Amino acid sequence: MIDERSAAFFALGMAQQLHAPVALICTSGSAVLNYGPAIAEAFYQRVPLLVITADRPEEWVDQGEGQAIRQHGVLALHMKRSIQLPRDAKDGLSRWHCGRLINEAIDATLLPVPGPVHLNIPFTEPLYGTTTAVGDTRSIAQVMTEPFILPEHARWLIHQITSSSKVMVLAGQGTWSDGLRKQLLQLASLPQVTVHTEATSNLDDPTFITCIDRVIEGVDERNESDLKPDLLITVGGAIVSKRVKTLLRKWKPAQHWNVDLGQRHYDTYQSLTHDIAVSPEVFFAQIGGAVKGNGSIYREAWRMVDERTRGLHHRSIAQAPFCDLTVFNTVNDRIPGDSDVHLANSTPARYAQLFDRVRGHRWFSNRGTSGIDGCTSTAVGAAHATGKLTTLISGDTAFCYDSNAFWNEHLSPLLKVIVIDNGGGNIFRYIDGPDKDPELLPWFEAPHTRSIEKLVKSFALPYYHANDEASLNTGLDQLYKPHDKPAVLHITTDPITSPKVLRDYFKNSAR
Numbered sequence: 456m457i458d459e460r461s462a463a464f465f466a467l468g469m470a471q472q473l474h475a476p477v478a479l480i481c482t483s484g485s486a487v488l489n490y491g492p493a494i495a496e497a498f499y500q501r502v503p504l505l506v507i508t509a510d511r512p513e514e515w516v517d518q519g520e521g522q523a524i525r526q527h528g529v530l531a532l533h534m535k536r537s538i539q540l541p542r543d544a545k546d547g548l549s550r551w552h553c554g555r556l557i558n559e560a561i562d563a564t565l566l567p568v569p570g571p572v573h574l575n576i577p578f579t580e581p582l583y584g585t586t587t588a589v590g591d592t593r594s595i596a597q598v599m600t601e602p603f604i605l606p607e608h609a610r611w612l613i614h615q616i617t618s619s620s621k622v623m624v625l626a627g628q629g630t631w632s633d634g635l636r637k638q639l640l641q642l643a644s645l646p647q648v649t650v651h652t653e654a655t656s657n658l659d660d661p662t663f664i665t666c667i668d669r670v671i672e673g674v675d676e677r678n679e680s681d682l683k684p685d686l687l688i689t690v691g692g693a694i695v696s697k698r699v700k701t702l703l704r705k706w707k708p709a710q711h712w713n714v715d716l717g718q719r720h721y722d723t724y725q726s727l728t729h730d731i732a733v734s735p736e737v738f739f740a741q742i743g744g745a746v747k748g749n750g751s752i753y754r755e756a757w758r759m760v761d762e763r764t765r766g767l768h769h770r771s772i773a774q775a776p777f778c779d780l781t782v783f784n785t786v787n788d789r790i791p792g793d794s795d796v797h798l799a800n801s802t803p804a805r806y807a808q809l810f811d812r813v814r815g816h817r818w819f820s821n822r823g824t825s826g827i828d829g830c831t832s833t834a835v836g837a838a839h840a841t842g843k844l845t846t847l848i849s850g851d852t853a854f855c856y857d858s859n860a861f862w863n864e865h866l867s868p869l870l871k872v873i874v875i876d877n878g879g880g881n882i883f884r885y886i887d888g889p890d891k892d893p894e895l896l897p898w899f900e901a902p903h904t905r906s907i908e909k910l911v912k913s914f915a916l917p918y919y920h921a922n923d924e925a926s927l928n929t930g931l932d933q934l935y936k937p938h939d940k941p942a943v944l945h946i947t948t949d950p951i952t953s954p955k956v957l958r959d960y961f962k963n964s965a966r
Contacts, residue, residue, distance in 0.1 A: 458859040459486045463493030464829030467502055468836025471819065476503040476564040483510045484522035487529060492828050497571045498533040499823030500692060503564035504571040506530070512542055512579050527575060535570040536563045542577040558595040566597055568717040602733050604741050613745045615686060615710070620751040622648045623684035626656040627691030628822055636660070638739035647751035653695055654798070654807045654818040664761050667696045668808045669768055672964035673760040674702065681756045687711045687724065690735040693822040695804050700724065714738045764964050768809065771960045777923050779806060779953040780960060782875055782946055785924065789931045790816065790846050797837065799830035799849035803875065827853035831860035838867035845869060851876035855903040861914040870941040871934050878902060878950030907945050917942040
């Protein structure tokens with residue numbers, strides 16, 4: 456792949472789906488630095504990448520030699536490991552040393568938790584025609600292990616959940632086993648427990664609260680004390696909802712348990728009391744079946760708010776003009792079942808949290824660092840790896856930014872791209888601050904001033920356009936027909952109407 460930045464996100468999408476390390480290989484110099492954004496995303500999203508970079512001898516750094524930069528450890532802040540191989544490996548001892556380091560690097564991409572690892576390899580000239588076969592290569596295998604909670608600690612945890620009247624489980628980004636879903640369903644059947652998930656949690660069930668941003672608008676001074684948890688249990692990666700973060704930081708639950716095999720001490724809600732270093736599957740398997748219900752009405756209190764805000768949601772959709780909100784409503788209904796959906800940052804990732812998800816989709820988004828720079832390349836790589844129908848929902852700025860995602864020969868015809876074009880940076884017309892002063896908006900918004908139609912057609916991809924509900928439905932029909940390459944549906948919405956409708960939506964949900 457020609458564009459290293461795009462290549463790195465493409466590899467991220469592959470590894471995300473394969474749950475196995477994907478190797479990135481590049482030359483020395485600025486090529487390495489172009490891997491930076493995807494490496495940071497992989498680090499926080501815990502995606503295994505093996506980054507193999509060629510380098511010049513360290514003696515040439517800062518000496519005016521081409522492609523000789525300060526490359527040793529240049530990406531270390533967002534790497535699980537950064538390993539420098541020796542420049543000369545001509546004798547048996549140095550070759551053994553290299554072999555051991557390479558084994559370390561590969562194993563570290565997966566254990567104890569996945570992530571990116573960097574192998575920097577300096578070469579000296581001559582570079583060509585000097586290779587000889589080397590025998591005795593050796594693989595050092597890792598035996599998989601899984602820690603568990605000691606019995607006396609498990610009994611205490613069980614007692615805490617059994618005796619608490621208000622327990623909230625909050626699941627962040629991840630792809631989980633069916634076993635975990637069943638364990639959470641068992642826990643969610645208890646009257647004192649409510650389970651909250653987002654699209655990228657990939658834990659959808661009618662028993663759970665699955666539209667956090669929507670339901671939180673139903674929290675007010677009349678019911679706040681009934682809904683505030685005494686015990687918060689968090690699992691998984693990033694949470695999209697800024698509303699739930701703000702609310703939990705205000706509430707400060709008496710106990711907050713974070714369950715994470717990597718023991719990250721994530722104190723997102725400024726109330727962490729226990730860091731539990733096991734996988735969520737092990738945690739809920741050990742405690743779930745032993746927890747008993749009590750006389751609490753906590754689950755029912757949240758369910759009632761969820762029902763009320765769901766009704767207000769449908770009423771707002773029915774009354775809204777054509778805008779981002781109604782587009783997402785239609786798209787959410789029309790994406791074929793049992794397929795993968797990738798959400799670009801930032802507007803698509805937020806809108807998706809407002810809608811019920813019922814058809815077996817898997818949801819992905821680059822929420823490790825929440826950047827827009829590689830959303831398309833990640834989806835392109837993921838579709839290449841899975842061979843599944845994959846839909847990317849992107850904004851216009853993110854789509855233009857990462858258009859080099861289509862500059863390669865590995866494009867899946869099962870990739871469908873939906874670009875919601877609201878004028879560029881439209882989120883800043885909704886966020887308090889920039890929206891209050893028209894003179895500030897040009898410094899926040901970034902209109903791309905490019906023809907998305909011409910951009911798509913420059914890659915010889917099928918292009919469709921929609922600007923109202925009728926053409927949107929027709930465009931979706933065309934998009935999901937068979938093609939021999941990725942297809943793009945470009946939807947234009949009014950940049951003034953969409954943020955106004957969203958404001959009214961949340962105002963109405965709070966009634």
